[in-house]
Amino acid sequence: MAKSGVKFKDAVEQFARLSGDIAARRFASVYLLMGEESYFIDRLCEQLASTVLDESERAFNQIVLYGKDTDAGTVINCCRQMPMGGSREVIIVKEAQQMRDLEKLSVYTSHPSPSTVLVICHKEKGADKRSALYKSVAAGGEVFESVRPRDYEIGSWLESFVRGRGCTIDRKALAMLTDHLGTDISKIANELEKLSVSLPEGTNHITDAHIEENIGISKDYNCYELCRAVVARDVARSMAIAEHLARNPKANPLMVTVSALFGQFRDIFAVNYLRWQSKRRGTPFPSDAELMKSVKVGNPYFLNELKQTSALWANTKVFAILGLLREYDAKSKGVDSGGMSDGELLRELLLKIFMQ
Numbered sequence: 001m002a003k004s005g006v007k008f009k010d011a012v013e014q015f016a017r018l019s020g021d022i023a024a025r026r027f028a029s030v031y032l033l034m035g036e037e038s039y040f041i042d043r044l045c046e047q048l049a050s051t052v053l054d055e056s057e058r059a060f061n062q063i064v065l066y067g068k069d070t071d072a073g074t075v076i077n078c079c080r081q082m083p084m085g086g087s088r089e090v091i092i093v094k095e096a097q098q099m100r101d102l103e104k105l106s107v108y109t110s111h112p113s114p115s116t117v118l119v120i121c122h123k124e125k126g127a128d129k130r131s132a133l134y135k136s137v138a139a140g141g142e143v144f145e146s147v148r149p150r151d152y153e154i155g156s157w158l159e160s161f162v163r164g165r166g167c168t169i170d171r172k173a174l175a176m177l178t179d180h181l182g183t184d185i186s187k188i189a190n191e192l193e194k195l196s197v198s199l200p201e202g203t204n205h206i207t208d209a210h211i212e213e214n215i216g217i218s219k220d221y222n223c224y225e226l227c228r229a230v231v232a233r234d235v236a237r238s239m240a241i242a243e244h245l246a247r248n249p250k251a252n253p254l255m256v257t258v259s260a261l262f263g264q265f266r267d268i269f270a271v272n273y274l275r276w277q278s279k280r281r282g283t284p285f286p287s288d289a290e291l292m293k294s295v296k297v298g299n300p301y302f303l304n305e306l307k308q309t310s311a312l313w314a315n316t317k318v319f320a321i322l323g324l325l326r327e328y329d330a331k332s333k334g335v336d337s338g339g340m341s342d343g344e345l346l347r348e349l350l351l352k353i354f355m356q
Contacts, residue, residue: 006035008149012157015040018144022047027088029112030141032134034122039185040146045092045121052090052117061089067096072104079108079116089116096122106132112140151263152296154183161189162206165196169206171301172224176211179223179260180251191215221245223257227264231309235354242350246343254332254342258349262325269318270295271310317356324352 021027022044031048033041053062061083065075075093083089096102105120110132112118120137126145127134137143149157155174162169181187195206198214208219221244229237245252274294278285286294288303297303313321328349331337337345 006145006147008147008153008157011035011037011040011145011147014144015044015146018044018142019047022051025051027052027117028142029114029116030109030118030120030137032120032122032127032137032141032143033146034120034126034144035146036123036125037146037148037185038123039189040144041121041123042186044144045094045119048117048119049090049092052088053086057086057088058090060084061086062092063090064092064094066094067098067102071099072101072107075105075118076108079118080113083115087115090119091116092119092121094121096120097124097127102127103131103133106136109133109136109141149183149185150296151178151183151259154178154185154188157185158188162192165192167196167199167204167206170208172208172219173206173211175224176208176217176219176222177215179227179256180215180217182256216251218244223252223260226257227260228305230261230350230353231264231268231312233312233354235350238350238354239347242343242346246341246346249342252342254346255329257346258325258329258332261353262322262329265313265318265321265325267295267297267306268310268313269315269322271306272313272315272318275310276315320356321353324349 027048031044033044035041049058049062049064063078065078070093075091078089078091081089093099099105102122109118118141129135134143155178158174158178159169177188177191181191192206195210195214199206199210203210211217212219221241223245226238226241226245229241245257271291274286274291277283288300291297291307292300292303295303295306297306328345331340331345332342340348
């Protein structure tokens, strides 16, 4: 199947629209919720399950089926039955990607019942857009494609997520979360939900201390602080943090650390290249707004820090470092690692970086 053309920001906007429509009780007859990012699919499914029917109606008129244990005929029969003592029924098909005859649902989705809301949750990948099922839902219902964010997109979404719960989060706490949990929105949202319950009464600003106390990520010895120390050429601090990370390789996998360092040096390379290009052409260096768009940095503070640290590294050396990071990414996956532990590989990598 061809790669999805839907961008993360488009998915976020559509999620907000659909969530608003559901809250306002504007329901479609059929929802096809599909894609790799399960968080948005689960949230929309839960909202529909708790909104379409009153609590007293759900026992009779809400049915949940699982793709592995059902078939298209059963789903269609459920959808075509009349509601009991109400005006609507809700049929939810979870893990629909496991249905062997999923495509046969198009017999129903082409002519859905006006008294039924059918919710099809198709995770792990999108449904085939060439299929009759997809086309019929797109024509008469709602198709939502949930895509995973890229590493540079997660920060702005996370800030918005926190604001939506009446809080703010400082830049270091934000980086600690994303470096530790990556772009897994479900994990991040789950940790933040637990954190919001644990915050002292009246507290609405999340700091690195809150992350350390409630989630267990050290505010002084973490991937974010390692990246800062390395790009600042602070050898002693870099090695001290590396030693700390090496003590708990399960919580601090080398693959994640290498990826974070690669992102830092990739951005440094981009800023240095734009600086060189401006001098060569005799044109002004890009404004902060232009620069944020070019290097895909969403936070002005991060951008200022990036401009300062980029001046410490010549791009000839940065290019060599990016090559080293690719090499050690492979080693972190067991390719030519020589049996070395993650901690040993990380220390060796840092020494090679500082020798550049």
